[in-house]
Amino acid sequence: MLRIDSLSKRYPTGDMALKGVTLEVPDGQVMALIGPSGAGKSTLIRCINRLVEPTSGSVWLNRVDLTRLNTRELRQARRKIGMIFQEYALVERLTVMENILSGQLGYVNFWQSWFRKFPQATLDEAFRLLDRVGLSDFPDKRADALSGGQRQRVGIARALLQNPELLLVDEPTASLDPKTSRQIMRLINELAAERGLSVIINIHDVPLAQMFAQRIVGLRFGEVVYDGPPNRLTPSVLNEIYGEEDWNASGPAQDLEEAESVSAGVAAH
Numbered sequence: 001m002l003r004i005d006s007l008s009k010r011y012p013t014g015d016m017a018l019k020g021v022t023l024e025v026p027d028g029q030v031m032a033l034i035g036p037s038g039a040g041k042s043t044l045i046r047c048i049n050r051l052v053e054p055t056s057g058s059v060w061l062n063r064v065d066l067t068r069l070n071t072r073e074l075r076q077a078r079r080k081i082g083m084i085f086q087e088y089a090l091v092e093r094l095t096v097m098e099n100i101l102s103g104q105l106g107y108v109n110f111w112q113s114w115f116r117k118f119p120q121a122t123l124d125e126a127f128r129l130l131d132r133v134g135l136s137d138f139p140d141k142r143a144d145a146l147s148g149g150q151r152q153r154v155g156i157a158r159a160l161l162q163n164p165e166l167l168l169v170d171e172p173t174a175s176l177d178p179k180t181s182r183q184i185m186r187l188i189n190e191l192a193a194e195r196g197l198s199v200i201i202n203i204h205d206v207p208l209a210q211m212f213a214q215r216i217v218g219l220r221f222g223e224v225v226y227d228g229p230p231n232r233l234t235p236s237v238l239n240e241i242y243g244e245e246d247w248n249a250s251g252p253a254q255d256l257e258e259a260e261s262v263s264a265g266v267a268a269h
């Protein structure tokens with residue numbers, strides 16, 4: 001279980017990106033983090049694994065307060081946190097399998113790592129995961145020949161190979177088509193249930209978050225303004241998270257109707 005307690009972050013620029021966020025994410029729960037640009041979603045995710053140092057508050061992963069660890073202890077603790085971030089994208093010239101194993105290079109000794117020689121158990125598990133994410137036909141395909149969805153699947157397998165307790169996922173569907181986005185969200189969901197993983201997903205696509213997350217947390221100006229099930233995310237709650245907008249309006253279609261009635265009016269005169 002992950003417990004975030006009164007977490008705040010002030011950047012050196014003075015921006016108060018998080019203002020006392022308190023949350024618990026139980027094992028097996030997929031939590032979607034939504035909110036407008038600048039709300040503090042990325043900062044929150046990055047404060048959990050201390051890619052960004054929190055200013056105050058604590059982050060407990062099971063019995064360990066991550067905010068109190070020294071560099072060496074933090075390196076150990078991060079093994080329990082799988083990260084699927086854009087900046088940990090794949091090494092283009094390496095194969096699918098090499099990319100999946102690349103996350104393990106820090107965990108084998110120098111010579112094993114030099115020869116890319118991994119323990120048999122790690123290799124077996126890598127092939128199992130490859131199959132689980134639906135890529136068993138492509139272990140030798142180079143990363144630069146993969147589609148966006150396949151790349152995400154490699155990233156997921158790589159993160160899972162370290163057998164994490166927590167998965168932090170940053171915008172997993174940003175560059176995917178709607179069908180692939182659903183498939184990736186479904187896969188993350190299934191894996192969380194199978195492995196009892198806590199998952200936090202930073203996602204802009206609210207309908208997708210509603211469809212696949214068991215819980216939604218809405219951030220605004222660094223504060224939690226909604227924390228509840230997807231089906232209670234009403235237009236008024238969305239207004240509170242994102243600011244005023246007509247969430248039921250069909251947008252361009254309505255504009256088109258208006259434009260048509262105006263031009264019809266013009267034609268009638």
Ligand SMILES: Nc1ncnc2c1ncn2[C@@H]1O[C@H](COP(=O)(O)OP(=O)(O)OP(=O)(O)O)[C@@H](O)[C@H]1O
Nearest residue numbers: 011013015017035036037038039040041042043044
């Ligand atoms: N490295 C930084 N230095 C200074 N201020 C920062 C830094 N990173 C983020 N901020 C500020 O912190 C606040 C929260 O930013 P953050 O990137 O966490 O928001 P976000 O919700 O993830 O936005 P987006 O959806 O656009 O990615 C913003 O006001 C932003 O300008």
